[in-house]
Amino acid sequence: MIGEVSALMGRELRKLVRSPALLLMTMIQPVLWMGLYGKAFNLTGMFSIPEDLLSRLPPDSLRVVSSAFNAALTRFFGSPEVDYFSYVATGMAGVIVLFVSVFSGMSVAWDRRLGFINKLLAAPISRFSIVLSKVLASAVRAMVQSGLVVLTAIALGLRLDTAGPVAVLLGFTALALLSIALSSLIIAITLRLKNWEYHVALANLLNLPLMFTSSALYPRAIIPDWMRPITDINPLTHAIEVLRSSLLYGQSFDLMASLNHLAYLAAFSALCVVVGSYFAYGTLNAER
Amino acid sequence: MKAVECSSLKKVYGNVVAVDGISFDVEEGEVFGLLGPNGAGKTTVINVLTTLIRPTSGVARVCGYDVLTQQGSVRRVIGLVPQDLTVDDELTGMENLRLQAALYHMPKDLARKRIEEVLEQIDLNEAIHRKVSTYSGGMRKRLELAGALIHRPKVLFLDEPTLGLDVQTRTSIWTYVKRLAREEGVTVFMTTHYMDEADANCDRVAIIDRGQIKAIDSPRALKSRFGYDAIELEVVQNGIDLKELLSNVSGLKGIESYNSRVLIKAEGGEEVLPEVLGRLISSGVTVNRVEMRKPTLDEVFMSLTGRRIRDEHSSKEEVLKQRFNIRRLRA
Ligand SMILES: Nc1ncnc2c1ncn2[C@@H]1O[C@H](COP(=O)(O)OP(=O)(O)OP(=O)(O)O)[C@@H](O)[C@H]1O
Ligand SMILES: [Mg+2]
Numbered sequence: 001m002i003g004e005v006s007a008l009m010g011r012e013l014r015k016l017v018r019s020p021a022l023l024l025m026t027m028i029q030p031v032l033w034m035g036l037y038g039k040a041f042n043l044t045g046m047f048s049i050p051e052d053l054l055s056r057l058p059p060d061s062l063r064v065v066s067s068a069f070n071a072a073l074t075r076f077f078g079s080p081e082v083d084y085f086s087y088v089a090t091g092m093a094g095v096i097v098l099f100v101s102v103f104s105g106m107s108v109a110w111d112r113r114l115g116f117i118n119k120l121l122a123a124p125i126s127r128f129s130i131v132l133s134k135v136l137a138s139a140v141r142a143m144v145q146s147g148l149v150v151l152t153a154i155a156l157g158l159r160l161d162t163a164g165p166v167a168v169l170l171g172f173t174a175l176a177l178l179s180i181a182l183s184s185l186i187i188a189i190t191l192r193l194k195n196w197e198y199h200v201a202l203a204n205l206l207n208l209p210l211m212f213t214s215s216a217l218y219p220r221a222i223i224p225d226w227m228r229p230i231t232d233i234n235p236l237t238h239a240i241e242v243l244r245s246s247l248l249y250g251q252s253f254d255l256m257a258s259l260n261h262l263a264y265l266a267a268f269s270a271l272c273v274v275v276g277s278y279f280a281y282g283t284l285n286a287e288r
Numbered sequence: 289m290k291a292v293e294c295s296s297l298k299k300v301y302g303n304v305v306a307v308d309g310i311s312f313d314v315e316e317g318e319v320f321g322l323l324g325p326n327g328a329g330k331t332t333v334i335n336v337l338t339t340l341i342r343p344t345s346g347v348a349r350v351c352g353y354d355v356l357t358q359q360g361s362v363r364r365v366i367g368l369v370p371q372d373l374t375v376d377d378e379l380t381g382m383e384n385l386r387l388q389a390a391l392y393h394m395p396k397d398l399a400r401k402r403i404e405e406v407l408e409q410i411d412l413n414e415a416i417h418r419k420v421s422t423y424s425g426g427m428r429k430r431l432e433l434a435g436a437l438i439h440r441p442k443v444l445f446l447d448e449p450t451l452g453l454d455v456q457t458r459t460s461i462w463t464y465v466k467r468l469a470r471e472e473g474v475t476v477f478m479t480t481h482y483m484d485e486a487d488a489n490c491d492r493v494a495i496i497d498r499g500q501i502k503a504i505d506s507p508r509a510l511k512s513r514f515g516y517d518a519i520e521l522e523v524v525q526n527g528i529d530l531k532e533l534l535s536n537v538s539g540l541k542g543i544e545s546y547n548s549r550v551l552i553k554a555e556g557g558e559e560v561l562p563e564v565l566g567r568l569i570s571s572g573v574t575v576n577r578v579e580m581r582k583p584t585l586d587e588v589f590m591s592l593t594g595r596r597i598r599d600e601h602s603s604k605e606e607v608l609k610q611r612f613n614i615r616r617l618r619a
Contacts (some may be wrong), residue, residue: 003390003393004390004391004393007386007387007390007391008387010387011376011379011383011387014378014379014383015376015378015379018378019378114372114373114374115370115371115372115373115374116374116376118335118340118368118370118374119368119370119374120391121339121340122338122339122340122363122366122368122370123363123391123392124360124363124364124391124392124393125391
């Protein structure tokens with residue numbers, strides 16, 4: 001089965017490398033969001049003290065005021081050093097994982113439309129390999145794109161303050177778990193759908209609500225109370241939190257909190273993989 | 289052992305009976321054709337035999353393996369070229385073949401050897417290292433054929449292998465299929481709605497219509513059993529009623545006349561023709577031209593079902609399908 005999966009993944013990855021245009025196009029949206037939100041709405045800027053005010057304040061009260069501002073920044077953005085652009089950019093590195101994973105169903109729908117799936121099904125391979133290779137390929141693609149988003153953000157001025165390679169690895173592990181979870185669900189659903197247009201509708205239905213209810217754009221602390229429970233169960237929030245603190249918070253990286261997020265993601269992803277492969281297997285085996 | 293056995297095979301989709309309880313066998317080494325119009329159920333039969341769908345009822349075996357209970361064994365002994373083009377556009381021909389070999393768990397060196405062997409047969413030459421998106425329709429079909437043969441299947445299923453290709457390419461595809469079948473010793477199970485192709489290439493054909501098999505035999509036997517010879521005359525009638533004059537010629541099965549043209553259906557045209565000519569000439573009809581055609585499978589189909597194989601509806605569907613194929617070839 002390892003041979004089957006690696007052969008099928010080889011196909012997917014070759015296609016990934018051979019269509020850089022597609023890779024770049026998928027990135028347009030997150031990069032736009034990043035520029036639009038991060039550069040235009042300078043949320044953290046609201047908490048900085050204007051220069052003219054600064055010069056007129058007595059030194060003592062200056063210390064008090066700036067520590068109050070710093071406390072507010074820390075409360076909202078996790079660290080007083082974080083600028084809003086970096087905050088949104090790391091959010092987008094998570095959002096692109098969402099986009100890529102949700103659209104992973106597209107390649108299944110396409111293979112099915114072209115009859116490629118039938119050729120696989122007529123071969124003596126495990127139905128599970130077919131699904132697994134799709135899920136893993138989607139996760140790899142999501143990682144690559146997410147990495148590219150981070151690099152783009154650095155080029156645009158992201159203030160990197162990593163908590164070390166292990167922390168960054170944890171951050172990307174969180175993204176991988178998220179991608180595996182979402183891809184297996186979507187792929188299981190897409191295999192059932194007779195028409196790829198439904199898949200596009202489904203993807204649009206999922207993408208924006210999941211993005212806006214996560215902590216990609218706004219700190220959890222300023223999210224309205226009624227929405228906060230949604231933010232907290234949204235797996236995207238958990239993935240973004242780990243990645244963000246690993247990339248931006250430097251020494252104040254909170255390992256325990258990150259491990260908690262990872263545990264949540266691992267559980268979610270295990271659930272999705274089990275449910276997803278159960279349905280996908282059933283569809284590929286017994287359907288029709 | 290039979291290559292394929294079906295008995296009372298039935299497949300129902302909702303309220304559409306796609307395959308309506310058919311039974312037939314295919315001998316080992318045969319080139320067997322399933323012949324029928326669009327929607328007859330050909331693809332459904334192939335899908336059942338290649339384990340892609342489950343029959344509603346009935347039994348089907350490939351090389352003795354049951355398609356329901358021994359799927360793995362069936363899959364190992366078959367090769368499939370589906371109706372749609374399924375090679376991957378973004379990979380090279382060679383990469384497609386390697387992927388195919390991997391799907392059949394062939395070790396690397398064996399795969400390399402087999403790929404060389406099949407490549408010798410299909411004349412793709414250096415194009416094999418190009419992306420498939422640069423191939424013509426005929427090249428793609430050849431690549432599909434090669435891929436389906438990599439693992440030395442015992443039975444090769446071809447679903448409308450020449451659909452949407454031009455006549456010349458169709459002929460060359462058949463040359464390849466027959467050559468491969470001979471050199472590799474596989475049984476070929478194909479579907480088509482091109483009657484002439486089935487006639488020229490199949491050892492035996494089954495005529496299927498609306499999910500039922502109407503007749504099954506060699507093309508030659510079918511034609512002599514169900515088809516009539518057609519005699520076409522160009523005459524100057526000189527006021528004589530031809531229908532009445534010829535009505536009692538033995539072996540004559542029908543007569544139609546349009547102005548100077550007369551169409552006659554006959555059993556044993558070789559005997560009917562001299563008799564017809566004798567009567568016409570002795571009654572003073574001027575005969576300017578005579579032509580006799582042996583029956584085709586088209587006529588066999590018509591006499592079995594009362595319809596031509598390509599009626600309005602199906603030809604429209606075919607045009608759409610062809611357009612889809614062409615669009616894909618260009619994309
Ligand atoms: N998945 C399906 N769901 C519902 N009906 C189906 C399905 N597949 C096939 N049919 C119906 O079953 C009948 C037989 O279809 P099939 O594809 O086997 O025909 P065919 O002989 O291969 O035709 P063609 O020459 O167009 O390929 C058709 O009426 C078709 O509409
Ligand atoms: Mg068909």
